[in-house]
Amino acid sequence: MSGSLLRNIRIIVSIIFIVPTTFLFADIFGLIPPFISEKILFLQFVPSTLKFIAAISFGATGFVIVLLLTLMFGRIYCSSICPLGFLQDVVNWFSKKFKRKKKSGFEFLKEQKILRIVLLIIPILFFVFGSVTLINFLDPYSMYGRFAGNFFRPVLVGTNNLAAIIFNSFKLYSVYPYDLKAFNIYPFIITVTSFVVVVFLSWEMGRLYCNTICPVGTLLGYISKFSFFKIIIKQEDCLSCGICSKECKASCIDSENKTVDMSRCVACFDCITSCPTDGIVYSYSIKKQPSIQTSNQSVIDNSKRNFIVKSSLYIFSLSTIAAQVKKKIVVTKPSMIPIFRKSAVSPPGSISVERFNSKCTACHLCISACPTQVLQPSFLEYGFTGMMQPRMDNIASFCNFECKICGDVCPTGAILPIDLEKKKLTQIGKAKFVRDNCIVQTQKTDCGACSEHCPTKAVHMIPFEKNLFIPETRDDYCIGCGACEFACPTKPHKAIYVEGNRVHQTAKKNVEEKKQEKINYKEEFPF
Amino acid sequence: MNRRDFFRKSLQAGLLTGAAVTFPGVYGNYFAKSSRILPSAYDLVAIKGGEPEAMFDEAIKMFGGMKAFVKKNQKVCLKPNIGWDVTPERGGNTNPKLVKRVIEHCLEAGAKDVYVFDHTCDDWKRCYSNSGIEKAVKDAGGKIVPADTENYYQDVKINSGKVLTQAKIHEVLLDSDVFINIPILKSHSSTRTTISMKNLMGIVWDRGYWHRNDLHQCIADCSTYRKPDLNIVDAYFVMKRNGPRGVSVNDVTTMKSQLISTNMVVADAAAAKLFGVEPDEIPYIKIADAMGVGKKDLSSLNIKRIIM
Numbered sequence: 001m002s003g004s005l006l007r008n009i010r011i012i013v014s015i016i017f018i019v020p021t022t023f024l025f026a027d028i029f030g031l032i033p034p035f036i037s038e039k040i041l042f043l044q045f046v047p048s049t050l051k052f053i054a055a056i057s058f059g060a061t062g063f064v065i066v067l068l069l070t071l072m073f074g075r076i077y078c079s080s081i082c083p084l085g086f087l088q089d090v091v092n093w094f095s096k097k098f099k100r101k102k103k104s105g106f107e108f109l110k111e112q113k114i115l116r117i118v119l120l121i122i123p124i125l126f127f128v129f130g131s132v133t134l135i136n137f138l139d140p141y142s143m144y145g146r147f148a149g150n151f152f153r154p155v156l157v158g159t160n161n162l163a164a165i166i167f168n169s170f171k172l173y174s175v176y177p178y179d180l181k182a183f184n185i186y187p188f189i190i191t192v193t194s195f196v197v198v199v200f201l202s203w204e205m206g207r208l209y210c211n212t213i214c215p216v217g218t219l220l221g222y223i224s225k226f227s228f229f230k231i232i233i234k235q236e237d238c239l240s241c242g243i244c245s246k247e248c249k250a251s252c253i254d255s256e257n258k259t260v261d262m263s264r265c266v267a268c269f270d271c272i273t274s275c276p277t278d279g280i281v282y283s284y285s286i287k288k289q290p291s292i293q294t295s296n297q298s299v300i301d302n303s304k305r306n307f308i309v310k311s312s313l314y315i316f317s318l319s320t321i322a323a324q325v326k327k328k329i330v331v332t333k334p335s336m337i338p339i340f341r342k343s344a345v346s347p348p349g350s351i352s353v354e355r356f357n358s359k360c361t362a363c364h365l366c367i368s369a370c371p372t373q374v375l376q377p378s379f380l381e382y383g384f385t386g387m388m389q390p391r392m393d394n395i396a397s398f399c400n401f402e403c404k405i406c407g408d409v410c411p412t413g414a415i416l417p418i419d420l421e422k423k424k425l426t427q428i429g430k431a432k433f434v435r436d437n438c439i440v441q442t443q444k445t446d447c448g449a450c451s452e453h454c455p456t457k458a459v460h461m462i463p464f465e466k467n468l469f470i471p472e473t474r475d476d477y478c479i480g481c482g483a484c485e486f487a488c489p490t491k492p493h494k495a496i497y498v499e500g501n502r503v504h505q506t507a508k509k510n511v512e513e514k515k516q517e518k519i520n521y522k523e524e525f526p527f
Numbered sequence: 528m529n530r531r532d533f534f535r536k537s538l539q540a541g542l543l544t545g546a547a548v549t550f551p552g553v554y555g556n557y558f559a560k561s562s563r564i565l566p567s568a569y570d571l572v573a574i575k576g577g578e579p580e581a582m583f584d585e586a587i588k589m590f591g592g593m594k595a596f597v598k599k600n601q602k603v604c605l606k607p608n609i610g611w612d613v614t615p616e617r618g619g620n621t622n623p624k625l626v627k628r629v630i631e632h633c634l635e636a637g638a639k640d641v642y643v644f645d646h647t648c649d650d651w652k653r654c655y656s657n658s659g660i661e662k663a664v665k666d667a668g669g670k671i672v673p674a675d676t677e678n679y680y681q682d683v684k685i686n687s688g689k690v691l692t693q694a695k696i697h698e699v700l701l702d703s704d705v706f707i708n709i710p711i712l713k714s715h716s717s718t719r720t721t722i723s724m725k726n727l728m729g730i731v732w733d734r735g736y737w738h739r740n741d742l743h744q745c746i747a748d749c750s751t752y753r754k755p756d757l758n759i760v761d762a763y764f765v766m767k768r769n770g771p772r773g774v775s776v777n778d779v780t781t782m783k784s785q786l787i788s789t790n791m792v793v794a795d796a797a798a799a800k801l802f803g804v805e806p807d808e809i810p811y812i813k814i815a816d817a818m819g820v821g822k823k824d825l826s827s828l829n830i831k832r833i834i835m
Contacts, residue, residue: 026572029818030652078620110580121541163772168678169678171702173642173670173672173699175672176673176675176676177676177678179675179677180678250589277642291698370654371650371652372650400612400649400650401612401649402612402651402653402657403650403653439738439739443739443741445740445741445743446717446718446742446743446810447719447738447739447742448715448717448738448742449718449735449738451736452648452715452716452771453772454647454772455772455774457769457774460716461716461717467810469716469717487648489734489735489736489738489739490739491739505556510774510775511766511775511777512769512774512775512777512778513777514776514777515767515768515777515780517767517780519780519781519782519783521575521576521783521834521835522576522834523830524834525573525797525800525801525802525831526574526800526801526803527573527796527797527801527825527830
């Protein structure tokens with residue numbers, strides 16, 4: 001097969017993956033149902049692996065297919081399936097157009113083997129000991145999810161809202177504006193920072209992120225050393241002109257020694273199209289190729305290590321400062337008592353906060369899918385280990401009683417799919433009533449907004465002074481959906497809030513018998 | 528300015544420009560149109576024992592048909608209760624069959640457009656669709672309008688209001704010639720019952736203000752602003768407890784009734800009695816009566832009672 005054909009196939013396949021994946025995160029219309037999004041994301045390596053572990057689900061065997069594909073064809077995952085890989089290729093394409101005049105192309109770089117292995121092993125160790133924090137920040141799929149959710153989604157919202165303005169001015173209401181109900185500054189800054197890093201690296205160094213930092217890239221890279229098909233330099237046809245090496249965005253072709261480091265090759269096939277003599281080919285290899293020589297293994301780049309150590313220290317110290325601003329919920333008579341939530345509320349299906357924190361890679365797909373926008377990225381509400389993971393934000397919105405889409409879309413199994421009847425009894429937290437903030441108490445007028453919104457009547461109204469009614473909470477029936485908290489009109493502090501359950505519980509079903517009321521339709525009216 | 532503000536501001540700017548082009552500052556004129564002399568001698572028509580559509584067909588005849596309210600080429604605004612993401616038999620929202628029938632009558636009478644909206648409590652798309660009202664409106668040839676963003680709402684002054692002296696009201700209502708209120712009768716955790724006047728809570732943007740500042744007074748204040756030309760109280764499925772959302776169908780009694788009045792206080796007083804509560808027990812009815820919105824004492828009124 002010719003190189004350009006391979007390259008074209010690679011590009012077409014990657015477009016087939018990137019378009020629906022991106023739309024999934026930007027989708028404000030709720031167009032893609034969960035059973036389709038599941039198929040779109042089936043091959044994403046980290047979520048599929050985690051779901052397999054979390055749910056022992058054989059429906060989540062996408063990662064096995066990726067492993068087999070890698071063993072067969074090399075890291076085609078990185079060039080065709082990985083959304084972050086596509087993003088970097090796009091950045092790279094622009095940089096090439098932009099920089100063509102100044103200097104041309106890439107050059108062969110030595111492999112940072114120790115760094116790569118460290119960045120593969122440490123996230124795995126963290127995961128084994130119950131933290132996905134590092135995977136969160138390094139997994140290319142989850143990173144891309146956050147980029148798409150934070151950047152492309154608002155673009156779609158803006159375009160939609162502009163269209164809505166134009167339509168509305170003609171009194172046409174079929175296009176309606178979409179309201180973003182919350183903006184979380186710290187998670188946004190974190191996302192922008194990682195975006196800048198990825199874009200900078202790919203602008204300057206091609207696929208350096210994939211070849212040195214990305215744990216998925218490292219894992220698949222070492223597997224692709226044993227792959228059946230490889231990029232091979234034909235000793236007899238190669239002129240050592242170095243054109244392929246300059247084309248190689250993975251910087252893995254050493255044209256002087258005529259070797260290709262397959263652990264870093266992302267199977268983009270750009271080199272094959274560039275070669276003037278067909279000296280570099282994609283072909284099967286039974287024999288061990290000289291390209292697998294690992295001569296640089298003892299070289300350690302201390303500056304990079306230092307960078308990693310220092311930057312992680314910096315993040316830790318930043319987090320302690322930020323911890324002081326967390327969890328405070330910032331009305332006639334103002335309500336006086338501030339609310340401090342002991343535990344953030346994790347979505348229904350996540351079983352416990354601890355389990356959720358150890359499984360969620362913060363790709364934010366559930367945030368995009370949530371119709372009420374109650375799911376919002378956290379900063380330190382869960383503590384450092386749960387940074388960026390979604391939480392129930394009852395100031396922004398509340399969990400719809402009849403909805404369970406977050407569990408249906410979650411690709412990692414951090415939020416397990418549960419059936420609706422079970423969801424309606426899953427207690428993710430308990431409503432806590434702060435009487436001294438309540439309008440009925442402070443102003444002696446009727447309110448009851450909390451009880452109105454309560455789907456289980458866990459918050460009900462009981463007689464109070466002067467024919468008034470005041471809320472009372474019943475833990476048995478409460479599921480922690482947060483409708484009461486959202487609806488509570490007191491300012492600045494709410495008079496009712498949801499305290500998260502560390503471990504989710506099962507609420508009692510509110511079964512009141514039907515009133516035996518005989519209606520005689522022939523009877524006269526009572527007036 | 529954060530991202531949300533930016534969107535809101537730019538939307539508002541756009542809407543205002545659009546608003547200025549289409550109807551340059553003539554909101555005040557619409558009040559004039561709503562006061563009309565009606566040919567009907569009845570203050571209230573009460574009907575029971577039939578299906579929602581059949582009852583409406585029968586009851587509206589007593590007022591001389593929909594033609595008495597809707598003239599050719601007029602814009603009609605219909606305000607049902609679509610507050611909750613529940614199915615029709617739960618009695619949380621106005622019966623979609625009734626909504627459909629009313630729209631058909633309006634269009635038959637020559638209405639140019641019939642707009643339907645509600646500022647919902649649950650997620651608006653789910654409410655519109657699961658209540659069955661979105662489909663009913665489209666099937667009947669009406670237009671369902673979203674009401675979940677502040678940009679649809681325009682500032683108005685409520686001159687007779689005591690506490691609620693200004694509010695943001697949905698532009699579709701401000702822009703319509705005829706206003707028809709179709710509430711459902713049901714129990715309510717804080718106001719005892721919700722009927723016509725309480726249903727107007729769904730035409731404003733900031734409901735929290737009402738809750739913070741004497742809910743009953745605000746309900747009465749709002750009812751002085753733009754009195755509906757017609758109030759059709761759906762009492763087919765009546766939620767007798769756990770309102771306004773309800774917990775299950777066990778909360779609902781099938782009463783197969785309907786009340787129609789041109790006056791909200793009259794409709795609410797009669798509906799309260801039907802529900803089994805004295806109007807005097809419901810503070811907002813008392814306040815509205817005292818403010819002269821309408822009479823809660825039904826004894827002196829001309830009532831047509833129909834049993835099918």
